[in-house]
Amino acid sequence: MPTFTALQRLVVSVAILASFVTFLDGTVVTVALPAISRELGGGIATQQWVVDAYLITLSALILLAGSVSDAYGRITVMRIGLIAFGLASVAVAAAPDPLVLIIARAAQGAAGALLVPSSLALITTTMRGEVQSRAIGVWTAFTTGAQLVGPLMGGLFVDLLSWRFVFLINVLPIAVNLILLAKVQLPQHPRTIRVDWFSGVICALGLGALVFALIEQERMGWSSPAIWIPGAVGILLLAVFLLRQRGSDAALMPLALFRVRNFGWGNLATLFVYAALSLNGFVIGVYLQQGPGLSATAAGLASLPITILMILLSSRAGAWAGRRGPRLFMTVGPLLMAAGALLLLTVGSDFTYWWQVLPAMVVLGLGLSLTVAPLTAAILGAIDEHRSGIASAVNNAVSRVAGLLVVALLSTIVGGTLDLDGFHSAAWVTATLFAVGGVVSWIGIRRNPAAETAADSVPS
Template identity: 80%
Template sequence: MSSFAPLQRLVVTVAIIASFVTFLDGTVVNVALPAISDELGGGITTQQWVVDAYLITLSALILLAGSLSDAYGRVFIMRIGLIAFGISSVAVAAALDPLTLIISRAAQGAAGALLVPSSLALITATMRGELQSRAIGIWTAFTTGAMVVGPLMGGLFVDLLSWRFVFLINVLPIAVTLVLLGRLHLPEHPRGTRVDWLSGALCAVGLGAVVFALIEQPLYGWAAPRIWITAVGGAALFTWFLLRQRHPETPMMPLSLFRVRNFGWGNLATLFVYAALALNGFVISVYLQQGAGLSATAAGLASLPVTILMILLSSRVGAWAGRLGPRLFMTVGPLMMAVGAMLLLTVAEDFSYWWQVLPSMIVLGVGLSLTVAPLTSAILGAIDADHSGIASAVNNAISRVAGLIVVAMLSTIVGGALDLGGFHSAAWVTAVLFALGGIVSWIGIRRDPIEATEPAQPAS
């Protein structure tokens, strides 16, 4: 980060560490799911809820958090989020039954919602142009790397200690970030605008109800009143939420943002790409343990090539996208990941990581490196700095909702059991989702000629 001014380096560092804990906790849990199920019970339904309880509150409240960030200041909201995330992480680690664990995970997701939009908005508010693209590339390398290295760290803790320690990993990063925040003095101008709490509740309850129906319907069937009433009611509440965004003076999710071409099409690409990533991460972590018989650590190591490639390539790809535009990268990257997902169809009963999984991980790693930084830069670079908090929140909410829905539909995708046939079914669905992300990017993404010639702005 030698080309950044001292304040900009501090901003990037804070943004990386603050986002790191939420990305890490969103994925580190995957490799711990079999151990959690063995100790607390509940089978695949408990496993789905442990993941989705976190994603429900994270994805629903991240929109509210974006509004809070713009209204009251990014640093202030981030500090509250860090403290709450630390407390809820301890509660998750101490849970003695599935219900307590799921409630604590929901609280953890709510705290995490305060972190991601605030942290990324620090970058978009202090840097523009090519410098912003490079900063986002660095942020992407570490935060997306956290998403992939999480299973490895989780596996080591599960095998050597206990799954409970998996949720205490982030205590040290939180403490470091709180110290760094004390040194970060930015000329923030909180707008003090009204926050639409009702919309936040409609979004959270609506999403939660739909996800409940999707997870529980394999057990009760769609004809059961508890399923179809919940699904219809949740969809109605979420529709009410969307309708409210057309009227308030300060909407949580300004629908006008989607009229900006790169923002609208980029978020559609986000929906497909991150749904595929969530499905792929969940299925690989669980199947390699329960189906292929690997230890938790070995299952975590399976995705290590993706992490290495992300760290090596993402910042460079971010700089290239800043000069050449994001369209080519956002097309080629997801299509490469679709090929990587298809390679998982070679997994057989006679399991071999080196020939059946490693080639897929390498292709996925290159494709992911080509995709994430240009995708993030294209979406947020299309929106002015005054709305950077809410723009970041919308994009992050969409990526989390994508994962939330696809994990909720897991039983349907794999045919009720994550055996070899279910694993192959998930690989097909993952490949299709990745390919749709690439196609959407080619159709919709353009290079903004004004943004392309805009010089990088130094931090004030």
């Protein structure tokens, strides 16, 4: 297994901490929503927008952030993002009413958009080949673990302290990362890339309007002008955005990237796999509280086996994929997760976690551990390191949009109510999405020539 140099270890640590705060905050809030609603009021609308305000700005601005990262340097952009995220977190924790809370959550998402592309770009800039695959595996284990352990941490803080402390979890890791970031000495990135700010605004407004329509249509209906007008405007703006990308020499989402086989097919696999992950995570966390009546902490603990397996296996899976190629892992992993989702069909009215949920969590954890690091390495390893920031941003935008869309369609998927029948319907849809992701990977993914060369050059 390849070893890291001192600089590479520092880079991996910085990248993990930077992404950790973003991914953790995207999930830790879920179990805090009832407590927020009780204290600040606003009912289910407040709960929805506390989650969605963060996800909309994160997904809408991440493409622009990737281009900014390439143009102005990863370290500079990451430092700005960390400071802004910390300030927004404090504002959320101190929010006196729902409006301030939602605005601060949107600011958190915008700051988080600066962190993810620049953190992965630091790895892809300083490492290639098998070392890069292992680094991405380590990064994946901890950042995905943050997403999975988030509900548990949130539940503990809500049950033992206050929902406000949930949003202060990130302050300490942000401070530590700013100190570590000052020690990273890399050559200054040449500022020769022009940032298309106008396209960034179009993309953000278009995606925001479309997601607004998808989320609110359940309450207002598609016939309402407050729904179909934003939906139509969103689609129009996104179409204009794509047209601008075709002829722009400073494209935020260079469409030529998708002609690179692993990048194009890998992002298609990402769309299905992350839609399934988002649907599964949301449904598990909510149903276990509303159905069997578990506490917030117990509902968070339900997914702990996935976190443990991710931490234990993701680094190894990344290294294995670096030597053997990502195709097999990106196929077997999602198919295993599809089997894990089907195991959730055993959940019944006579609920028992150990026999009905735990086996599914173990299988899901094994599949996820085999999938995520090879998937990320295949996509980013296919792109030149000078465009790694925008490549990372595109891939992260695809995963965030996948989650947004599937959660926005949740009512349709579960048949209007997340009861036991709705839970089973969600399990079928989740399994289907995972399976499609595995098939797409088998059809489209091949070994990156650069990674193959690097692996062949490693002495046995």
